[in-house]
Amino acid sequence: NAGVTQTPKFRVLKTGQSMTLLCAQDMNHEYMYWYRQDPGMGLRLIHYSVGEGTTAKGEVPDGYNVSRLKKQNFLLGLESAAPSQTSVYFCASRPRTGGIGIQYFGAGTRLSVL
């Protein structure tokens, strides 16, 4: 039972470097989400996707890009990393029907930008 898998689990970047975080789900879910979690700020939505080939901005999209080329994968890109992007990133997915608000989360990616 893989569920939602995030890679990598940890990463350290230097300011200005780029990287891509990968989220893969094996539950055939239509909706996928990227969040960041910071102390005192809770979970904040970065971008989300309601289906293959579609993406939309969430609460804090600046500095991030996303792509959903395949239904099972949702990629989060940082083109030029900044220290303010140091955070824990979570991916989540949910089916189109069967309980609005029930999301399944990955284990997270801890990113430090120096």
Place this chain on the structure above:
Amino acid sequence: QKEVEQDPGPLSVPEGAIVSLNCTYSNSAFQYFMWYRQYSRKGPELLMYTYSSGNKEDGRFTAQVDKSSKYISLFIRDSQPSDSATYLCAAPMNYGGSQGNLIFGKGTKLSVKP
């Protein structure tokens, strides 16, 4: 003001105590409410799901919604050290293209001491 507010704690209780975790919300259109549990260095997982007003019980856990006062509560009876985690309340948006997107409280960190 965030649409879902939650006291971040931390909250420390002795084993066996009754725990009360609370959130308030400002959007009267919210119809569903969730409690997610997040263990240290893990992703959130759905704990309880309630609709509208009233109580929902699941073992030692009871979720309560008071729509008149816009108050959400989670009670844990006979708390155990294994209940030590961060508890996040959440409500899904129910309008437009953001339907289903979750608004999270900041989370309350609970520690149950043996």
